[in-house]
Amino acid sequence: MRIGIIGGGAVGLLAAAYFSKKYDVTIYTRRYEQAEQLRTHGLTVMYGNERTTHRVHAEPFVRAIEEDVLFLAVKQYDVTNILNTRIHMLQANAMMFLQNGMGHVPYLPHLPHKHIALAVVEHGALKIDDTTVSHTGIGRTKWSVWRGEKETFSFLSEVDARFLFEYVDDWETMLIEKLMVNVCINPLTALLGVPNGMLVTHVPYRQAMEQLFHEVASIFQLEQQERIWRHIQTVCEQTAANRSSMLRDIEAGRRTELDAILGYVIERANERHVPAPISTLLYALVKGRELEGEKKK
Numbered sequence: 001m002r003i004g005i006i007g008g009g010a011v012g013l014l015a016a017a018y019f020s021k022k023y024d025v026t027i028y029t030r031r032y033e034q035a036e037q038l039r040t041h042g043l044t045v046m047y048g049n050e051r052t053t054h055r056v057h058a059e060p061f062v063r064a065i066e067e068d069v070l071f072l073a074v075k076q077y078d079v080t081n082i083l084n085t086r087i088h089m090l091q092a093n094a095m096m097f098l099q100n101g102m103g104h105v106p107y108l109p110h111l112p113h114k115h116i117a118l119a120v121v122e123h124g125a126l127k128i129d130d131t132t133v134s135h136t137g138i139g140r141t142k143w144s145v146w147r148g149e150k151e152t153f154s155f156l157s158e159v160d161a162r163f164l165f166e167y168v169d170d171w172e173t174m175l176i177e178k179l180m181v182n183v184c185i186n187p188l189t190a191l192l193g194v195p196n197g198m199l200v201t202h203v204p205y206r207q208a209m210e211q212l213f214h215e216v217a218s219i220f221q222l223e224q225q226e227r228i229w230r231h232i233q234t235v236c237e238q239t240a241a242n243r244s245s246m247l248r249d250i251e252a253g254r255r256t257e258l259d260a261i262l263g264y265v266i267e268r269a270n271e272r273h274v275p276a277p278i279s280t281l282l283y284a285l286v287k288g289r290e291l292e293g294e295k296k297k
Ligand SMILES: NC(=O)C1=CN([C@@H]2O[C@H](COP(=O)(O)OP(=O)(O)OC[C@H]3O[C@@H](n4cnc5c(N)ncnc54)[C@H](OP(=O)(O)O)[C@@H]3O)[C@@H](O)[C@H]2O)C=CC1
Pocket: 006, 007, 008, 009, 010, 011, 012, 028, 029, 030, 031, 061, 073, 074, 075, 076, 078, 082, 098, 099, 100, 101, 121, 122, 123, 124, 125, 126, 127, 245, 257
């Protein structure tokens, strides 16, 4: 089985390392230098005090890709870029998307691929450098088929005990529940500059998060709101010391995934003619910080 992974960032490197224990893996990078570094030094995964180096193929993403299965491990805004300009280069039969947020979903009906799966990654991964990734939190990767046959991805059930995949029947509920987690945690932590845990331990922040939760839950007409609200608070507790990816992006002056997270919510609210004042305010505030950071670079 030949696996291609587009994006040698935190998630792409982590997945490549675990897949490479059993399969033939090629990482398609944005930069020539990264591909060269990976070919020369291999790919190292850090887990606690353990360091393991894996041999992988690596190439810049400049030609058509023909692996059996292709994983898209770039940020949301780069997915849009790739699907808009290089769709002809994605010649695999099967593709799996690994993004947070739901910005990629409206593109799916336009893709020619026979088998398309969606996933939400619940691991913590931190890219240390171009050839090293730290596995900072062990979770699972939930996945679901959007189009095609589940069996195409059956190899996922035997990857590695530290990198488990769990099949979910309903892709929409899976993505919306992860979206709710990211909607509630990421913009607030990015704006307040606090780790995830503070959103539950500091009462005024928890109240703010709860108001946001109720607004978004009613936009999506979510069932089981109590259970999802409890889940979000549990994620805050379990990742209490983490700085969310949006906060880290803001601190580093990078673009965030705000559009695919809160932007997606606001678009759905507009379509349904439902007011979304809290989401709209929060979107503007985080976008303002993002643009300020990008200007300084
Ligand atoms: N990190 C984590 O713990 C988690 C991340 N996720 C989600 O996974 C997705 C990926 O995140 P993450 O890995 O952290 O992001 P990173 O920014 O670490 O990695 C994204 C990678 O994509 C590469 N890239 C961008 N454009 C292209 C292109 N055209 N061709 C090839 N490579 C490209 C970038 O290259 P370059 O370095 O050259 O810019 C970068 O290495 C996001 O949606 C995120 O929300 C979900 C759960 C956990």
